[in-house]
Amino acid sequence: EPEVTQTPSHQVTQMGQEVILRCVPISNHLYFYWYRQILGQKVEFLVSFYNNEISEKSEIFDDQFSVERPDGSNFTLKIRSTKLEDSAMYFCASSIQGNRREQFFGPGTRLTVL
Amino acid sequence: GDSVVQTEGQVLPSEGDSLIVNCSYETTQYPSLFWYVQYPGEGPQLHLKAMKANDKGRNKGFEAMYRKETTSFHLEKDSVQESDSAVYFCALSCPMDTGRRALTFGSGTRLQVQP
Numbered sequence: 595e596p597e598v599t600q601t602p603s604h605q606v607t608q609m610g611q612e613v614i615l616r617c618v619p620i621s622n623h624l625y626f627y628w629y630r631q632i633l634g635q636k637v638e639f640l641v642s643f644y645n646n647e648i649s650e651k652s653e654i655f656d657d658q659f660s661v662e663r664p665d666g667s668n669f670t671l672k673i674r675s676t677k678l679e680d681s682a683m684y685f686c687a688s689s690i691q692g693n694r695r696e697q698f699f700g701p702g703t704r705l706t707v708l
Numbered sequence: 709g710d711s712v713v714q715t716e717g718q719v720l721p722s723e724g725d726s727l728i729v730n731c732s733y734e735t736t737q738y739p740s741l742f743w744y745v746q747y748p749g750e751g752p753q754l755h756l757k758a759m760k761a762n763d764k765g766r767n768k769g770f771e772a773m774y775r776k777e778t779t780s781f782h783l784e785k786d787s788v789q790e791s792d793s794a795v796y797f798c799a800l801s802c803p804m805d806t807g808r809r810a811l812t813f814g815s816g817t818r819l820q821v822q823p
Contacts, residue, residue: 598751625809637752637797639810650808685751689809696742697811699751 596620598700600686606706607676615671615703617686626669627687627697628661630654637685643669676707710735714798714814721788722822729783729817731772731798739800741765741774741781742811746795755796768792790821 599618607613619626628640641651643661658674669688673680683704687697714731721727733739740759744752756765758774758781765772770785770792781798798814 627809627811629811636815637811637813639812642809644809650810652810687751696754696757699744699753701749702751 598686598688598698600684600700600703602703603701604704604706606708609678609707610675613673613676613705615673615684615686615705617669617671617700618667619669619686619688620690620698621667623688623690623698625649625689625697626661626663627689628671629685629687629699630682631685631702632682640671673705676705678707681705681707710737710739710800710802710812712798712800712812712814714796715817716815718818718820720820720822723790724787725821727783727785727788727792727819729796729798729819731781731783731814733779733781733798733800735800735802735812737802738776739802741772742799742801743770743772743781743783744797744799744813746797746816752797788819788821790823793819793821795819 601616626643629637631637639652641655642649660672662670683702685702686700689697711734715729742757743755745755746752756767758765761776763774772783795816795818797816799811802808
């Protein structure tokens with residue numbers, strides 16, 4: 595069964611450093627998403643991406659965040675200058691075009707900012 | 709904005725007990741409703757869904773009825789098993805014609821079934 599994959603599984607970084615989180619969505623999906631989950635809290639939407647542009651973003655997704663689909667398979671989330679409060683699990687998700695609204699989530703990247 | 713409120717914290721039924729996890733939603737749109745399940749170390753997985761009012765989502769003995777009149781989507785099971793232990797999230801998404809794709813999640817309910 596096709597699945598969303600994410601790398602790395604755990605990223606440790608120093609405050610102020612840039613990080614790039616990588617995702618490979620399911621191959622025939624056209625909509626891509628990033629969510630985050632601070633430990634013990636709810637899953638929060640960050641951004642959705644379709645046709646090589648951002649289609650929706652939350653207030654969390656400020657100027658320090660960016661997304662990119664650099665090739666036909668990868669989807670990345672960049673955090674330019676990490677803060678302590680960026681420590682969280684980051685989940686990539688994808689969904690197929692059309693009336694099917696299910697989003698399929700990857701296993702997540704745990705980001706720890708020291 | 710949209711919101712989802714569900715049973716807070718943890719529920720600790722014994723194996724064989726019945727289960728209800730409450731979920732209520734608030735939105736100006738006509739949403740699709742979902743229950744996602746999350747196992748330790750994994751991302752959320754779709755557990756069941758309902759696309760319109762009076763639809764009933766079903767999976768692995770769990771059911772949830774989309775009730776528009778009470779804006780609810782409670783998760784129910786007649787007899788829980790230890791293997792059902794996980795965190796369950798209620799979520800909604802807005803209609804296709806709004807152009808919005810984000811899932812709005814509830815805070816999650818940890819189900820820990822006692823042997």
